[in-house]
Amino acid sequence: MRIRPLLVLPAIGLILLSSCRDPKIRNYRIAKESPPPTAPSGMAGMSSMSLPAGPASAVPTPGIHWQKPDGWQEQAGKSMRIGSFLIPGDDGRKAEVAITTFPGDVGGDFANVNRWRGQIQLPPITEAELSAAITAVDLPAGKFQLVDLTSTEPLIDGKYKARIFGAWLKQPERTWFFKLMGDADTVGAQHDALLAFLRTVEFTAPSAAAAEPASTNNLPAAQFTPPPMQSPSASESGLSWTAPANWKPKPLGQMRKGSFAVPGADDAEADLSITMLSAATNPLLENINRWRRQISLPPLTESQVAAETTTLTNGELRFTLVDYTGAQPSGAATHLLGAILYRGEEAWFFKLTGPDAVVATQKAAFSEFLKTVNAR
């Protein structure tokens, strides 16, 4: 009889085993890997690059294929780049083609053009000037937007003007960028070659359905598709708000949780952006100084923060408010009203920027808007 209880012990032991699953550091030696084949058989002459290259790779990117023009030298892929080509020019000059892709619309056409303009030290354009700056072309892969920008100053070796001939293609989930950049002459000579290159671009589906699993342990087909990147809307994020009726909602960019055009008199407009970042990596002072830099104001020190900010309380939400008037890099006077909210691990930024005539009149509306913010 005494032995009977002991017979139950193996059962209990087996159950306890289930708690022994601790991750361990592994160390091993492997022969150096040879690079994978660059193009599948039967595709000689065609560069092929497709993401994802493995379960761990980046985003649910469709496969992209293109036909490389003669004279373009393929470069090893750099981080974040899908493709990279070097084009030698005269006198040792050169141009480079970079192909990248990012989820969402990366801020939209306006932001894209001004980002590239900034790269060759051109002042930003206004939204009204945008349509004149962009040319749209219909190509087999879709409708590409093109811009051709040349710097006013000789930026390359102090002798040559820099030029960007860039194109981007918007897809529902992402935007593809094709940027030819270099000295003005080399880029000009390659203008048609880039267009010809864009005509050869084609996409393939990111992942097809998988075969029926052979065992009950197999994965569902969709397991192999990495996450689609979506721009969250206000309703998906942790906060909700109610904007005044005359504030016009704008498309959400990659980073924005909320976006509004705030109208003033004479068609003038201010921009309200709502973004959410990690609180751990976005301390208050750094963000205040980031905003100050954007409008050409000197940074504050920690001790000045209290004097330079006010607080607005909305239930449990506590906003730190700033109100600055400064100038954009282009010299245009600008007014910035900002509110920073720390909520657990999240840091929320509400920024209203634009001409002083608009922002100053909307200050009360901005405060009222903050009072409508609710934690979901």
Place this chain on the structure above:
Amino acid sequence: MRDIWKTLVRFFVSMQLTVVLLILSLLLVFVATLDQVNLGIWAVQEKYFRSFLVFWRAPGGNLSLPIFPGGYLIGGLLFVNLISAHIYRFKLNWKKSGIFLVHFGLIFLLVGELLSGLWQEDFHMRLDEGQTSNFSESPLLNELAIIDTTDLKWDDVVAIPEKLLERKEPIQHPKLPFRIVTRAYYPNAEVQMRSQIANPPPAIATTGIGAEVAVTPQPITYKPNERNMPAAAVELVGTNGSLGTWLVSTMLGNPQTFTHEGKTWMLLLRAERYYKPFSLTLLKFSHDRYAGTDIPKNFSSRVRLKTEDGTTDREVKIYMNNPLRFAGLTFYQAGFENNDRTTILQVVRNPSWRLPYYACGLMSLGLLIQFGISLTGFIRKRSAAKATAA
């Protein structure tokens, strides 16, 4: 004391316990199946079946409350219940030998599921046509690989599971001349070049590509067709101080390289990799369709299997219900992509994969014996009745 023991024994051998546990199992499976819509199959397995208790997190708070017994608890109690009943209640005799075998088959089944949960490893191998690979990758888990690439022929890899980065405790390994300190960790995050964002947040890294990259945390996804893309800022601290803080993310395609004390190192966050002493080369992937339609008829991969020591070098065709079993691993045809030029094989290691077969064999044998005994008894009785009548 004796009374407590008796109560315990009565509790564990009781038929009521069996019935309650079976009802709880039914409820668990039902709720878990519904929750699969929200969490996906992996998270559901971990939350409901490979756990002792099912926890519920109150909305908006960090408090988790146990609300239901998990699969390990129900299965474990059933296991104890069944064994206890055999020890204390059932008497072994030939007339009930079939029932005993059925019960032992059930015990095997329970143990088999437990061991599968503990030992089974699921990986993928992705091969383009013409490509050779000798490693498989985890579909769920990631690792920080720090690779000493100084040697011309060999790479020395230290692979740190993502879980250890998440704990944010300093990591020291005898093969590394520096310590790894996780400064920030995001289980799912997007990375973007800061130059491509209108108002970029400060970079969380000081060295490498990370200094130019903005990281945006994203909510953790449990959906079966999505994968979390973790990112972390890791500081490497040598004997003479910090070497810098790098951003690592599964979204960054290429590894980052640096030199330290005359050695060249590579750093990357990638899917957990397991290398094998053999390689597979995809010779041809075939996707057959029914004539005149796009309806799939068959998927198959013709691969060349080659061991490092040269003892095996052969061609194998892997297709539905015809996996390749080699070196304790099973390679199933699981998927394809890239216009039918890339195959995805599911690679499973499950040392206890035979247990369910043994269990079913035992149970079938038990049922046969039990029915056989009843049938023989019945025939005997009938013959005896006939003889009496005659």
